[in-house]
Amino acid sequence: MLAMISFASHAQQDKNERDHNKKEMRQNSNKLSPEQMAELSSKKMTLYLDLNEVQQKKLYAVALGHTKLRHARFQNKKDKTELNDEEHFKLKMARLDNQIAFRKEMKSILTDKQYRIWQESGHFRKNKNQREQKRRNACSEKR
Numbered sequence: 001m002l003a004m005i006s007f008a009s010h011a012q013q014d015k016n017e018r019d020h021n022k023k024e025m026r027q028n029s030n031k032l033s034p035e036q037m038a039e040l041s042s043k044k045m046t047l048y049l050d051l052n053e054v055q056q057k058k059l060y061a062v063a064l065g066h067t068k069l070r071h072a073r074f075q076n077k078k079d080k081t082e083l084n085d086e087e088h089f090k091l092k093m094a095r096l097d098n099q100i101a102f103r104k105e106m107k108s109i110l111t112d113k114q115y116r117i118w119q120e121s122g123h124f125r126k127n128k129n130q131r132e133q134k135r136r137n138a139c140s141e142k143r
Contacts, residue, residue, distance in 0.1 A: 034071045038064035048121070049114045058109045066102055 032040070042060040045051060051059060083091070107115050122134065 034067040035064060037067045037071075041067070045118075049110065049117060051110075051114070055109055055114075059106075062102070062105045062109065066098075069098065 038060055041063040042056055045059055045063075046056050106118060110118060
C-alpha cells in the first residue's frame with residue numbers, strides 16, 4: 001500500500017515537472033524570432049528525417065514562411081467572440097489553405113520515404129492530443 005502511494009506521488013511530481021517544462025518552453029518560444037524558430041524546426045527535421053543540405057535549405061525557407069505567417073497571425077489575433085460568422089469562416093478557410101499548401105511543399109521537398117515518415121510522426125496534425133496519447137502509450141509500453 002505504501003509503495004502505491006509513493007509511486008502515485010512520484011508520478012504526480014513527474015507530471016507537474018513536465019507541465020512546468022512545457023509552459024517554460026512555450027514562453028521561451030514566444031521570445032524567439034521567426035527566423036530562430038524556423039532554424040530550430042529545420043534542424044529538428046534534418047535530424048529526424050536525415051535531410052541533405054539542399055532539402056534542409058528548402059525546408060528552412062518553407063518553415064520560415066510558415067513561422068512568419070503564424071507569428072503575424074498571433075500578433076493580429078482578435079478575440080473569437082468579436083468575429084462574425086463570415087470572418088470566422090474566412091479564418092478557418094485560410095488556415096486550411098495554408099495547411100494544404102504546407103503539406104504540398106513538404107511533399108515536394110521530401111523523398112517518398114521521408115514524407116511517409118513525416119506523416120506518420122504526426123508533425124502535420126493539428127490535434128496535439130493524439131500525439132500526446134501516442135507518446136504516453138509508447139512510454140507505458142517501454143516500462
